[in-house]
Amino acid sequence: MENYNQTSTYFTLLGLFPSSRIGLFLFILIVLIFLMALFGNLSMFLVIFLDTHLQKPMYFLLSQLSLVDLTYISNIVPKMACDFLFGNKSISFIACGIQSFFFLTLAGAEGLLLASMAYDRYVAICFPLHYPIKISRRVCVLMIIGSWLLGSINSCAHTIYALHIPYCRSKAINHFFCDVPAMLTLACMDTWVYEYTVFVSTTIFLLLPFTCIVFSYGRVLLAVYRMHSAEGKKKAYSTCSTHLTVVTFYSAPFAYTYLRPKSLRSPTEDKVLAVFYTILTPTLNPVIYSMRNKEVMGALRRAIQRICSVRM
Numbered sequence: 240m241e242n243y244n245q246t247s248t249y250f251t252l253l254g255l256f257p258s259s260r261i262g263l264f265l266f267i268l269i270v271l272i273f274l275m276a277l278f279g280n281l282s283m284f285l286v287i288f289l290d291t292h293l294q295k296p297m298y299f300l301l302s303q304l305s306l307v308d309l310t311y312i313s314n315i316v317p318k319m320a321c322d323f324l325f326g327n328k329s330i331s332f333i334a335c336g337i338q339s340f341f342f343l344t345l346a347g348a349e350g351l352l353l354a355s356m357a358y359d360r361y362v363a364i365c366f367p368l369h370y371p372i373k374i375s376r377r378v379c380v381l382m383i384i385g386s387w388l389l390g391s392i393n394s395c396a397h398t399i400y401a402l403h404i405p406y407c408r409s410k411a412i413n414h415f416f417c418d419v420p421a422m423l424t425l426a427c428m429d430t431w432v433y434e435y436t437v438f439v440s441t442t443i444f445l446l447l448p449f450t451c452i453v454f455s456y457g458r459v460l461l462a463v464y465r466m467h468s469a470e471g472k473k474k475a476y477s478t479c480s481t482h483l484t485v486v487t488f489y490s491a492p493f494a495y496t497y498l499r500p501k502s503l504r505s506p507t508e509d510k511v512l513a514v515f516y517t518i519l520t521p522t523l524n525p526v527i528y529s530m531r532n533k534e535v536m537g538a539l540r541r542a543i544q545r546i547c548s549v550r551m
Contacts, residue, residue, distance in 0.1 A: 249329045250422070255415040255510055256323050266323050269514075272522050273316040279525035280309040282539065287529075290538035296379035297363070298535070300356045301528055303383050307352060308521035311345040314338060315416045315517050322415075332402070335417040340398040342416065346493070346516070347390030347444040353486055354448035354455075355382040356528070361455035364475070365462045393440050400433060413506035414513070420497070421509065434501060441497045449490045456483055485527045489520040 255269075256262035287293045287302040318338070322328045330338070362373045401419045407427030414421040420437065423430045456479040463475040492512040496504075529535045 249331045249410070250335050250417070251411045252319075252322060252328045252330055252415060252417070253411055253413045254322050254328060255319060255514070262323075266320070269316065269518060270320060272518055273312055273320075276308065276312045276518070276522040276525075279529075280305040280312075280521065283525045283529045283535065284309065286535065286538045286542055290541065293534060293538050296374045296376065297356070297359050299376075299379050299383065300352060300359060301535075303386070304349070304352050304356065304524060304528065307345050307349050308524050310341065311349065312518060312521040314341045314345065319415045330417065335412075335422070336398050336402045339401060339417040339419055339422070340394050342517075343394035343397055343419070344387070344390045347393050347440075348386045349390075349489075350444045350448040351386035351389060352383070353489075354451045355386065357452040357455035357482070357486075361458055364459050390444070393444060397433075397436070397440070400436075404428060404430070414510055416513075416517070418509070418513065420501070420504070421506070424501070430501075437497055441494060445490055445494055445497075449486065449494075452486050453483070481527055485520065485523050488523065489516050492516050 256266050284302050284305040287298045287305070315338070318330070359374055359379075363370050366373065397419055401422055404423070404426050405428060406422075406425045409425065412418075412421050412425070423433060459475065460479055463479075492515040496509055496512045
């Protein structure tokens with residue numbers, strides 16, 4: 240049997256779009272969504288970074304989420320777009336490993352950051368007097384560093400494994416990016432051990448953060464229920480329900496994809512589900528978490544006014 244990680248230096252990504260008018264329409268739609276995500280996340284990151292009114296733990300976490308989403312979608316869509324436009328779907332073995340590493344790092348960091356943001360809101364609403372101590376700048380920095388560090392360690396382990404197993408089947412990966420489980424379908428060895436580690440990693444970086452998020456927002460809603468202000472209740476319910484919807488929109492397809500046994504997985508279904516957590520969620524996050532926030536929108540207006548005054 241042929242061993243591709245020794246005799247071949249590249250894979251072929253089969254892509255997402257069919258070669259038809261429908262494929263062209265979907266391609267244009269994905270590019271527009273990518274540009275929206277790029278503009279939204281870059282704007283949020285720069286506004287939060289530059290505006291002195293937003294130098295608070297909650298906004299530091301928001302800025303990191305924007306940075307993750309900005310890098311997340313930029314790691315996948317440009318390569319996918321080039322493959323579709325120029326028809327060259329090959330990717331080098333090393334480049335495939337790099338793309339996989341960044342994807343897994345950012346996916347792990349995003350789950351932990353979302354949990355950190357939910358915890359921040361939980362402390363702010365349920366323990367407002369203790370908030371400066373429990374969510375100090377130091378604690379915020381530790382949560383951010385921990386999210387990136389744990390995500391990269393987990394990613395490194397999975398990527399090293401993927402780059403050191405023998406590939407002896409067709410080198411065509413039936414996906415639009417280098418997803419390790421999709422790569423392992425080409426392996427000529429039993430990968431049940433790796434499938435078990437995928438289950439463990441998904442539990443740690445997705446299910447546990449999701450459980451913490453649901454618990455945090457549940458406690459927030461319980462605390463809000465005891466409030467006397469009807470307007471405050473309405474606002475809190477709207478915020479929590481919207482945040483939970485986006486988190487579920489990200490977590491459910493991810494969990495469904497990675498927790499299923501290999502025998503039950505379908506390449507077409509995996510690609511469709513991947514669109515949700517790699518392309519659509521990074522577009523929704525700046526809208527849900529930032530642009531509905533009055534302080535962020537105020538900072539954005541101030542930035543636009545400064546730019547306009549300089550040009551005049």
